[in-house]
Structures are given as structure tokens and as C-alpha cells.
Amino acid sequence: MEFFNSGLRKNITSVHPAYFIIGGFIGIHNVKYYYIFLSLIYILSVLGNTVVMTVIIVDHSLRTPKYIAVFNLAFVDLFGSSALVPKVLDTFLFDHRYISYNNCLSFLFFCFISLAMQSLNLVALSYDRLMAIIYPLHYHVKVTHRFMLFFISFLWLFVITVTLFAVGFLTRLSFCKSVVINSYFCDHGPLYRLACNDVTPNYAIFVFATGLILWTPLVFILASYCRMCYALLKISTSKERLKAFKTCTAHLSLVAIYYLPIIFVYCFGASIHPNTRILSLSLTHVIPPMLNPIIYVLQTQEIKESVKKMLKFRGRTKIATKN
Known part of the structure; x- marks a missing residue:
């Protein structure tokens, strides 16, 4: 770390440095195998989410409000994986650790x-x-196509606004010390800790934004499932209760995959080794986009049937072409 910093001090301005250095994954033995693992995860994420999006587009029976949200999740997973993993591989596998100030904020x-x-x-x-x-x-009156499209659009606008504000507020910081970011990407926390002026406003915004876009959704999800469990108890037969609950298993799996690793890192992050924390955080970012499409294909009957139809149609087309 000190070697990186000493080589750049002459080029650092009193406010914004010309560039940062991504310093994650330093000192981890056989880390190149982890990069191969990340490459495989990325390939599976791209294939899986592309399949889910294609199935929803092709199969007209899946043009429902629920699958508008599923399509958006697949798109977000594909978008997020493509924004993060190729850059991480380029940074560490090919040793391109230098990143300009503006590119860091964009990343x-x-x-x-x-x-x-x-x-x-x-x-x-x-x-x-x-x-x-x-x-x-x-249900079909309360949750319509128009409502879901409006809701998803509102979420995008909300997220872009909050993120623009949080990232834009970083420009007030003056970096006159280290320029090595101790993470695997331009992470907000490690970035503002490098500043030499008061970071209290940035920390407050970080805590507020995290609560708004991470913990508030979790509270709503838990509250909604408490309400659903109460409604399920009113169903007379256990068979009907189980049938209704099965429609939620895919979503519950997604929630567990997304939140459990994040909760683990937040609860035990301070007590574990920095390299272990970096590895854990990187996995929390790349594993859900890979597993989400697999879960929906395996646990959702409609998508399974659509995939089977597409495979059968493709098989018949090949046979007809040969004949």
C-alpha cells in the first residue's frame, strides 16, 4: 500500500487526485483461482438472466405484472454483473489498478x-x-400492468436520484493523503475514509441511503410476509395453505440469497480479516445475479413450462430441417 501511495503523492492535488488505485485482493494466496471463479459466475449470470428475459419476452402467457418485475430483476442482475465483474477482472487479473477520479465515481x-x-x-x-x-x-384489479410498470419506473427514478446525490456529494471531499482504495471497486465507505476534511456529512448520507434502499425494503418484506402468514392461517385446509405458500418460495429464496450474506458482513465485518471481508463482500455482489435466474427457472412452474416448450419447439424445428 505504501509503495502505491509514495509513487503518486507528487501528482495528487489538494482537492481531487488525478486517479485512485484499487488495492483489494492484495496478499491473498492463489487469488487467480478466485478470478477464474468470478469469470464462471459472470458467464452463468449472463446466460441465466438472458434466458429468463428471453422466455418472458417470447411467451405471451408470461406478460403479467409479476413477470414484469421478474424481467426487471433479470435485467438489473445482468446490468449489475456487467458493470462490476468485467471491471474487477480487468483491474486485478491484468493489473490495471489505476482508475481516474471521474471513472471511479462513474463506476x-x-x-x-x-x-x-x-x-x-x-x-x-x-x-x-x-x-x-x-x-x-x-388481484388482477389491484395489480395491473400499468401499476407494475409505473411502480418499477418509480423505483428506477428513486434509485438514480438517491445514488446521484450520494455519489455527487463525494466531490466535496479533499483527498490529500492516500489514494489506495482498500476494496475491490470504488466503494463509498473506503473512498470517503481517504479524505482529509470532515466526512461527517458523507457518513450521514451513507447511513441514510443504506437505510433507505437496503434496510427499509427488508422491513417491508418481513412485514408483508407476516401479513401473508396471518392470511394463510385463515385458509381452512392445509393443502390450500401449502399451495398458496408455494407461490412465495421463489421470492423467499431470492430474499435470503440477497440479504443473509449482507447481514453477515454487516454483523461480523469488523471482527474478520480485511481480505476476508473483501472476498465476502464481492461474493454478496456476484452470487445473487447468478442464482436468481436458476431459482426462478427451477421453482416457478410457468417459467419451467415455457422453457420446456421452447426446447421442444427447437427440437422439432431441427428434426423438420433435417427431413
């Missing part, structure tokens, strides 16, 4: 948008399941 902006939209999209899916279970007879 942070796009990564935060994808992470925030993942959590808020889970809220959209949670609301969809809540209405389906509490108001099964009026």
Missing part, C-alpha cells in the same frame, strides 16, 4: 444503482405476492 454510481435496484425489486415482487394471497379474487 461507483452504476454499481450502487444495480445493488439498490435488486433490493427494491424484491419489494415489488413481495407486494405482488402480498396482493395475490390477501386479495386472490381482486
